Amino acid sequence: MSYIGEKYDVIVVGAGHAGCEAALASARMGAKTAVFTISLDNIALMPCNPSVGGPAKGHLVREIDALGGEMGRNIDKAYIQIKMLNTSKGPAVHALRAQADKKEYQKMMYDTLRKQENLTVRQAMVDEIIVEDGQIQGIKIHTGGIFYADAVVITAGTYMDSRIIIGDLLYKSGPQGFLTTDTLSKSLRDHEIELLRLKTGTPARVNADTLDYSKMSIQPGSEEGLHFSFENSDREKAEKNIPCWLTYTNPDTHQVIKDNLHRSPLFSGVIQGTGPRYCPSIEDKIVRFENKDQHQIFIEPEGQDTNEIYVQGMNTSLPEEVQLEMLRTIPGLEQVEILRTGYAIEYDAVKPSQLTLSFELKNISGLFTAGQINGTSGYEEAAAQGLLAGINAALKIQKKDPFILSRAEAYMGVLIDDLITKDTTEPYRLLTSRSEHRLFLRQDNADLRLTPKGQELGLIKKERFDKFSQKVEDISREIMQLKQTKIIPSDPALKKLVTDKEIPDFRQLVSLYDVLKRNEISYQDLQSYGIYEGTANHEVAEQMNIQIKYEGYIEKQLKQIEKFNKLESKKLSADIDYSEMAGLRKEAIQKLDKVKPVSVGQASRIQGVSPADIAVILVFLEKNKRTQHG
Amino acid sequence: MHQNDTICAIVTGIGAAGVSIIKISGDEAITLADKIWHSQVPISQMQSHTLSYGKLIDNFTEQLVDEGIALLMKGPRSYTGEDIVELQIHGSYVGVTYALELLIKNGARHAEAGEFTRRAFINGKLDLTKAEGIIDLLEAKNRQNLKFATDSVAGKSAEHIHQLIDDITEIIAYLEASIDFPEDDVPSLKKEEKQEKLYNIISDIEEIVQKSNKGKYISEGINLLILGEPNVGKSSFLNLLLDEERAIVSEIPGTTRDTIEEYLTIGKIPAKIIDTAGIRDSDDLIEKIGIDKAKQYIEKSDFIVYILDATSDYDKEKDQIYHLVKEKEKIILLNKTDLVDDQKILSKYKDVFIGEKILPFSTQDHKYLIEFENVIEDIFIDSSYDYNEGTFITNARQKGLLEQSLVYIKQAASSVETDMEDDFLTIDLYDAKKSLEEVLGIQVSEDILDQIFSKFCIGK
Numbered sequence A: 001m002s003y004i005g006e007k008y009d010v011i012v013v014g015a016g017h018a019g020c021e022a023a024l025a026s027a028r029m030g031a032k033t034a035v036f037t038i039s040l041d042n043i044a045l046m047p048c049n050p051s052v053g054g055p056a057k058g059h060l061v062r063e064i065d066a067l068g069g070e071m072g073r074n075i076d077k078a079y080i081q082i083k084m085l086n087t088s089k090g091p092a093v094h095a096l097r098a099q100a101d102k103k104e105y106q107k108m109m110y111d112t113l114r115k116q117e118n119l120t121v122r123q124a125m126v127d128e129i130i131v132e133d134g135q136i137q138g139i140k141i142h143t144g145g146i147f148y149a150d151a152v153v154i155t156a157g158t159y160m161d162s163r164i165i166i167g168d169l170l171y172k173s174g175p176q177g178f179l180t181t182d183t184l185s186k187s188l189r190d191h192e193i194e195l196l197r198l199k200t201g202t203p204a205r206v207n208a209d210t211l212d213y214s215k216m217s218i219q220p221g222s223e224e225g226l227h228f229s230f231e232n233s234d235r236e237k238a239e240k241n242i243p244c245w246l247t248y249t250n251p252d253t254h255q256v257i258k259d260n261l262h263r264s265p266l267f268s269g270v271i272q273g274t275g276p277r278y279c280p281s282i283e284d285k286i287v288r289f290e291n292k293d294q295h296q297i298f299i300e301p302e303g304q305d306t307n308e309i310y311v312q313g314m315n316t317s318l319p320e321e322v323q324l325e326m327l328r329t330i331p332g333l334e335q336v337e338i339l340r341t342g343y344a345i346e347y348d349a350v351k352p353s354q355l356t357l358s359f360e361l362k363n364i365s366g367l368f369t370a371g372q373i374n375g376t377s378g379y380e381e382a383a384a385q386g387l388l389a390g391i392n393a394a395l396k397i398q399k400k401d402p403f404i405l406s407r408a409e410a411y412m413g414v415l416i417d418d419l420i421t422k423d424t425t426e427p428y429r430l431l432t433s434r435s436e437h438r439l440f441l442r443q444d445n446a447d448l449r450l451t452p453k454g455q456e457l458g459l460i461k462k463e464r465f466d467k468f469s470q471k472v473e474d475i476s477r478e479i480m481q482l483k484q485t486k487i488i489p490s491d492p493a494l495k496k497l498v499t500d501k502e503i504p505d506f507r508q509l510v511s512l513y514d515v516l517k518r519n520e521i522s523y524q525d526l527q528s529y530g531i532y533e534g535t536a537n538h539e540v541a542e543q544m545n546i547q548i549k550y551e552g553y554i555e556k557q558l559k560q561i562e563k564f565n566k567l568e569s570k571k572l573s574a575d576i577d578y579s580e581m582a583g584l585r586k587e588a589i590q591k592l593d594k595v596k597p598v599s600v601g602q603a604s605r606i607q608g609v610s611p612a613d614i615a616v617i618l619v620f621l622e623k624n625k626r627t628q629h630g
Numbered sequence B: 001m002h003q004n005d006t007i008c009a010i011v012t013g014i015g016a017a018g019v020s021i022i023k024i025s026g027d028e029a030i031t032l033a034d035k036i037w038h039s040q041v042p043i044s045q046m047q048s049h050t051l052s053y054g055k056l057i058d059n060f061t062e063q064l065v066d067e068g069i070a071l072l073m074k075g076p077r078s079y080t081g082e083d084i085v086e087l088q089i090h091g092s093y094v095g096v097t098y099a100l101e102l103l104i105k106n107g108a109r110h111a112e113a114g115e116f117t118r119r120a121f122i123n124g125k126l127d128l129t130k131a132e133g134i135i136d137l138l139e140a141k142n143r144q145n146l147k148f149a150t151d152s153v154a155g156k157s158a159e160h161i162h163q164l165i166d167d168i169t170e171i172i173a174y175l176e177a178s179i180d181f182p183e184d185d186v187p188s189l190k191k192e193e194k195q196e197k198l199y200n201i202i203s204d205i206e207e208i209v210q211k212s213n214k215g216k217y218i219s220e221g222i223n224l225l226i227l228g229e230p231n232v233g234k235s236s237f238l239n240l241l242l243d244e245e246r247a248i249v250s251e252i253p254g255t256t257r258d259t260i261e262e263y264l265t266i267g268k269i270p271a272k273i274i275d276t277a278g279i280r281d282s283d284d285l286i287e288k289i290g291i292d293k294a295k296q297y298i299e300k301s302d303f304i305v306y307i308l309d310a311t312s313d314y315d316k317e318k319d320q321i322y323h324l325v326k327e328k329e330k331i332i333l334l335n336k337t338d339l340v341d342d343q344k345i346l347s348k349y350k351d352v353f354i355g356e357k358i359l360p361f362s363t364q365d366h367k368y369l370i371e372f373e374n375v376i377e378d379i380f381i382d383s384s385y386d387y388n389e390g391t392f393i394t395n396a397r398q399k400g401l402l403e404q405s406l407v408y409i410k411q412a413a414s415s416v417e418t419d420m421e422d423d424f425l426t427i428d429l430y431d432a433k434k435s436l437e438e439v440l441g442i443q444v445s446e447d448i449l450d451q452i453f454s455k456f457c458i459g460k
């Protein structure tokens, strides 16, 4: 039997990292929102590694925060260790990474959801989507309720028709023993949504009390007040700094694996889904890199009040007893006890090329998908999509234009553009090397790039925006002052600075702006040597050090972006019939029809579309314009 | 990117005579032209639709290439609707191609067939009827694309460039792997390793450029030196080339006492030609100075015309002169064959000068001159260029791109030198890779990731 439940503006299906962001964004933008989760115990669950951030991922979290999303604030509340990676490789690739207290992370996020106005959270398994005339109507849940909504965001993660595989054991289950649903997959297929089969895996969790840390090397975090959220820029000291540990596999470990390869579902063909290359199982690593006699194993606590340890680097789908045997060959793990067994998980995902840039399905108006269901991996990638999908669902019901970030504006733009345009077959992970504008898309300037947009959307509170505006003002004032303040080479303070740094003297009267261009000299040096009495706080000082020092490179990048934007601004409508465009090659027609690019720029990134095809499109566009204008 | 580049091409036919026009169109047309064009007022400060006289100077070597007139037409009031600069310079093949290569090296791209017209249309400067023709052209290009890409760089050099792309990709893969997977077990390159890898690539590209390079001849024309014993007909030969009585000719050996320099074109090659005093063992001081000078000239010349008197036998003096020029690129002219049986002479001297280019000659007969010109063109213009089909432009394009990639790699090398962070290396390396890919007409983007995942054990 069924019944009609409450009517909402926006319904979010799933409360993982994507679902939480989608629900919060939608509710904060004023839409009456409900989020349905398969279990109230898996809200913002981290079923795999206990960390947030890293290259590109950390950038995403900062962007999420700059737009008014939750992940940055939440991890700042719930980390047990934080550090900055890549500090010697250039400012654009500096990357924040935190170890999370998983339970705390969930609790904090649930608190935020509960307190959010306009938002209802409830446990329910969603079985079906309801669609009429290509327009979403709502959803139906397992226990009979039909809930109507103007927009639906599905963020089902790895919960659709998933099965867990451990050796020759294979059973239907969502991650960590939660339920799975195959009816939702079926419903999507019924509405002509094409699905993919993907795979990922996770290592065993082991008992901290059974480890011998004296045989491992300590991996502490930073003591500095690092923070993901720009709201926490006043932090002076790390809230917590609980260490991780490093140990290694050895030939004995590898032997155990080799002896049991025939029992691995990866190699026996039981696993059909495509797994990610950047997150291979230990058995995969041993086979593919036979000559390596050791692999790094990071021992990472899953929280402050738990004895669960994540064994990073040992993800596997070998039988349970083999897992134990191989773990016990590792120094420090000789007595180890397993708390949760490692497993591989296969699941259904939506082929992302069916989406628009606003995460809406091309063939079902008002239906959005976001997160791991779109073939990505990673909490941060999921959260970023959830935020954008939530924003767009809210905009949709307000009958406003979609909110789309381009590749030149944000890593989020790179993510969605890659997903739609590139038709990847393995779970997609964002990398800094995927961005052609990396030097501009830095984590330090995420607020400068995105906070004004977040404010326009109504996702940034007034107090925060005032603080942001002050920062923008401070930056331009400081730059001006540094340009205007001149100094002679014989100035004693400058001389001392130059001598201490062992760098060549200045030859003539220079501005402090030019002094800062020297690699070795920082804004803080100018202050501490009494050369300049700058009033910039550390955030503004950071901008001085980066924007001035790397001005030449950044300008080059901005020029490239300008060029890039030209083609992006040439729009292509969805109803163009490419087969009627004389001069296009067959392959190009097929690809263009499928992707339905929104701009000539996007079209040019589709594999199989040549520069000459693009020229044809440009000529066609102009021709069309002329005919229309008569 | 591709569609917004600043493009350039030679828009007049290339002949021996007259003026050639190079058209540059796009956002950076003015900036680019100003890099190589020196006149009283920079082009950027000229009024639109005005001309100025100026010099074309290689901004990398500071060498003067040519002089002429620059015409500025600012967009949208131009043919393509974009900023256009036209450089009108002398029509010689070498000068014009050199200028084109220079523009590409500075970042312009060679225009594709019909691209100026296409841009004109897209920017609303042409009427609708033209559009059909443009599409036909594009269609043809689309069909040809693959063939074009493989045709243009053939065999060994294509292989070599592929190798270079792989080498650069490998360095990028190392850098990117350590950037994107900082805690994985990825070996990072030491400063010296980066330098070694980059310098190897630099010298490889330089080698390719040089091989395809008639660059030295292209910038200055060729330096051609006439040598031989007294009275063999050197000055007569010069006069024949110039088609005027420039040098004094007489039957008295030692007539020419000092060197005589003249400029002319041999076929399509501009040349500076130097007539010298005849070389012989001499006690005459003045003559001796002339001879010493000749020896200095040998050093500096690109090409030697060694003239022998076909009526006399090979002897010690002739052998001495031959040894002076043995290492140089040269041709041996057996002059005055009108006085003897040239076939017999030829076979006699062929045994003496094994492996050398020998040409029977007479300054009294024009037919020999044509043969001589053919030989010079064979040597200094690559026979694979098809002048009528315009494939030599493709080649200028390729060479420009090669040099462009060299500029980027050198920038990367200097970033290593000054201890810039790895991220800044990648910027130039990606650009270098892109330039090389354009030489071959290929485009690869996912390959960096493929390399990372196959090379390094990723998965912390």
Ligand SMILES: Nc1nc2c(ncn2[C@@H]2O[C@H](COP(=O)(O)OP(=O)(O)OP(=O)(O)O)[C@@H](O)[C@H]2O)c(=O)[nH]1
Binding pocket: B228, B229, B230, B231, B232, B233, B234, B235, B236, B237, B248, B249, B250, B251, B252, B253, B254, B255, B256, B257, B276, B277, B278, B279, B335, B336, B337, B338, B339, B361, B362, B363, B364
């Ligand atoms: N029959 C014949 N006589 C020639 C030919 N070329 C040059 N002569 C004559 O040879 C003599 C010497 O010619 P030049 O051109 O002055 O010789 P050169 O090598 O410049 O002599 P120096 O300047 O004295 O070293 C002149 O009388 C020319 O007319 C030729 O091809 N055939």
Ligand SMILES: [Mg+2]
Binding pocket: B234, B235, B236, B247, B248, B249, B255, B256, B276
């Ligand atoms: Mg003479």
